[in-house]
Amino acid sequence: MDLGLKDRRALVTAASKGLGRACAEGLVAEGARVFISSRDPERTGREIGAAGWLASDLSSEDGPERTAGEAARVLGGLDIVIVNAGGPPPGTFQSTDLPAWEAGFQLTLMSAIRLVKATLPLLRQSEQGRIVFITSISVRQPIPNIVISNAMRAAVTGLAKTLSRELAPDRITVNCVAPDAILTDRIRHLAGGDEENVRRMAERTPMRRLGTPEEFAAACVFLCSRQAAYISGQTLGVDGGSTLGVH
Ligand SMILES: NC(=O)c1ccc[n+]([C@@H]2O[C@H](COP(=O)([O-])OP(=O)(O)OC[C@H]3O[C@@H](n4cnc5c(N)ncnc54)[C@H](OP(=O)(O)O)[C@@H]3O)[C@@H](O)[C@H]2O)c1
Structure with missing residues (x-):
């Protein structure tokens, strides 16, 4: 299937390894022009054939805006943004202090808000803009011992649902x-x-096995495709069937 991604301009954040890298590679394989960021993205950028990269800390106040600006400069605009960041540290509510909550808020929620604010004027100029947030299955089934992630991913999901209506x-x-x-x-x-x-x-x-980053990326790449133009406001679990809820 031709996903219509050739020459589409994509930004993938936190893409030096793991899920972000796999998404960036998946988009490159479909012919998209991909810009990546992370605190140390250069080696990956070269390895995957990215059009450009920027070292930036997404949890800093200016990191998301600098990243969006440089991606737009290199790519000449933006059609796709995959919003990803590193995971907050594990811990129970009892073991998590307020500075850790603040850091998790900046890393997981504020980075997403800042990135969308900075990229929206560019996406509005695209014929078919795409925003994909990488969250966690904890939005359906909170995971023990990662309380910050459980709380912040729910907030990002609420943000995404709201945006889907506003940006339709x-x-x-x-x-x-x-x-x-x-x-x-x-x-x-x-x-x-x-x-x-x-x-x-x-x-x-x-399934008695863990998923691969490539299996995860395939779902993200599809949501960026031309064929996914009428899918919005959804959370797609890539969990090997692990959640017990029916939705
Ligand atoms: N893997 C899973 O099954 C799973 C499940 C639930 C949720 N998640 C979430 O999905 C996201 C990606 O997970 P992953 O498994 O790919 O993690 P990973 O393998 O640890 O990769 C994390 C990526 O984030 C970047 N990063 C970390 N902190 C950053 C910061 N402050 N600013 C910019 N980039 C930063 C890292 O690059 P640099 O070190 O170069 O900055 C790296 O590229 C995380 O939020 C994770 O919690 C993953």
Whole structure:
């Protein structure tokens, strides 16, 4: 299927590895011109054939705006934004102090708000704008011991749903893709760097395996496609069937 992504101009943030990188690679494979960012994106940018990259910290006040500006300068506009950031640290409510909440708020929610604010004027000029937020399956089923993520992803999902209505007249679709247990460094870190824990995590999934970043990226790339023009305001779980709810 031709996804109509050739020469489309895409920004993928937090894309030096893991899910962001896989999304950027997926878009490059479809012929899109892709700009990536992270705190250290250069090696990945070269490896995947990105059109450009910028080192920026998304949780800083000016990081998202600088990233959007440089992406637009290099690409000559923007059609697609995949909004991603690193995951906040794990912890229970009891073990999480207020500075950690503030840092998580900046990293997960404010970075998304700032990035959309900065890219919206550009997306409005696109014939078919796309915003995809990478969230977490915790929006359907909160995950024990990552309370900041559980709270902030719900906020991002509310933001996405609201935006989908506001931006529909501008032909911009807004969706979330919610991963669960896709094997990346984030999962290795949450497993305490212990391969045996990773194996046990895989055993607990319905498919008895973790997902691959490429399987996750395929969902994001489809939502960026021409064919997905009438899909907006949705959360698509890429979780190997792990959630128990019916919606
Ligand atoms: N993997 C899963 O199954 C899963 C499940 C639920 C939710 N998620 C969420 O999905 C997102 C991506 O996860 P992942 O598994 O791909 O994680 P990952 O492998 O740890 O990659 C994280 C990426 O974020 C970048 N990054 C981190 N902090 C940043 C910052 N302050 N500013 C800019 N870039 C930053 C990192 O690059 P630099 O170090 O170069 O900055 C890296 O490219 C995370 O928010 C994670 O919590 C993942």
